[in-house]
Amino acid sequence: MSSSLTTPPDAELLAHGELTVRGRVREASNAVLYCSVAYRGREAACVYKPVAGEQPLWDFPDGTLAQREVAAYEISEATGWGLVPPTVLRDGPYGEGMVQLWIEADPEARLLALTEDDEAGEGWKAVGPAQVAEDRTALLVHADTPELRRLAVLDAVINNGDRKGGHLLPAPDGRLYGIDHGVTFHVDDKLRTLLWGWAGEELPAEAAGVLDALDRSLAPGAPLTARLAELLTEAEVAAVRARVEALRATGRHPEPSGQWPSIPWPPV
Numbered sequence: 001m002s003s004s005l006t007t008p009p010d011a012e013l014l015a016h017g018e019l020t021v022r023g024r025v026r027e028a029s030n031a032v033l034y035c036s037v038a039y040r041g042r043e044a045a046c047v048y049k050p051v052a053g054e055q056p057l058w059d060f061p062d063g064t065l066a067q068r069e070v071a072a073y074e075i076s077e078a079t080g081w082g083l084v085p086p087t088v089l090r091d092g093p094y095g096e097g098m099v100q101l102w103i104e105a106d107p108e109a110r111l112l113a114l115t116e117d118d119e120a121g122e123g124w125k126a127v128g129p130a131q132v133a134e135d136r137t138a139l140l141v142h143a144d145t146p147e148l149r150r151l152a153v154l155d156a157v158i159n160n161g162d163r164k165g166g167h168l169l170p171a172p173d174g175r176l177y178g179i180d181h182g183v184t185f186h187v188d189d190k191l192r193t194l195l196w197g198w199a200g201e202e203l204p205a206e207a208a209g210v211l212d213a214l215d216r217s218l219a220p221g222a223p224l225t226a227r228l229a230e231l232l233t234e235a236e237v238a239a240v241r242a243r244v245e246a247l248r249a250t251g252r253h254p255e256p257s258g259q260w261p262s263i264p265w266p267p268v
Helices: 009-016 065-079 146-158 205-217 223-231 234-250
Strands: 018-024 033-039 042-050 087-092 095-101 112-115 124-133 136-143 168-170 176-178
Touching: 009 033, 009 042, 009 087, 009 095, 018 042, 042 065, 065 087, 065 095, 065 146, 065 205, 065 223, 112 124, 146 176, 146 205, 146 234, 205 223, 205 234, 223 234
Parallel strands: none
Antiparallel strands: 018 033, 033 042, 042 095, 087 095, 112 136, 124 136, 168 176
């Protein structure tokens, strides 16, 4: 079992606690087990995704999705934004897998919506038209919030190929988390997301500063680089560095490349 760069209390609990399977998330394409984890008097709910339960993908090496989920957590922690729940790689009842803290989403929070208007209203950003009936379309919009915009930047860095609406978890305390990061870190441009509302816009000063710091953290021999090398291939780590450099050079949110579907399916 590899250790994280840091070991906050939740990550320590996930890494060393006793896992007990309580159920299965049925709608997931890969094996996703709902568990409890207990360690030194602490207990929490978590998700366990064993490598053995991963479905093969044509464009990703078999048995690597769990490592990619952990790598996404490491990058998130390096940004200081804390957008990915604590995530570790460890042994479990069905072998090695990813274990992540369970986040209970606020059912009242609205991050995505459909509108009959031609433009997004105040507080919203337009994604594009969506087919809602055989003869009717509506405008798909997402919330215009700093937290969601940070997640759009993180997705650009990790090359997230599957940012669906169901992968956005607004917590009751106001924090925002992104989950399901197995389809990430490909060396080719695979960015598929519902968060295109800022495409082509100038990056906020906060994001520019974070990218500067992340670039330094990804220098050869740096602790973050060494940690990613445990989880990804050498080419994939180099591609992370290249994406950060490209974002810093343009100073703008990326736009769809046109070489790959820009919206994941199904979108939710």
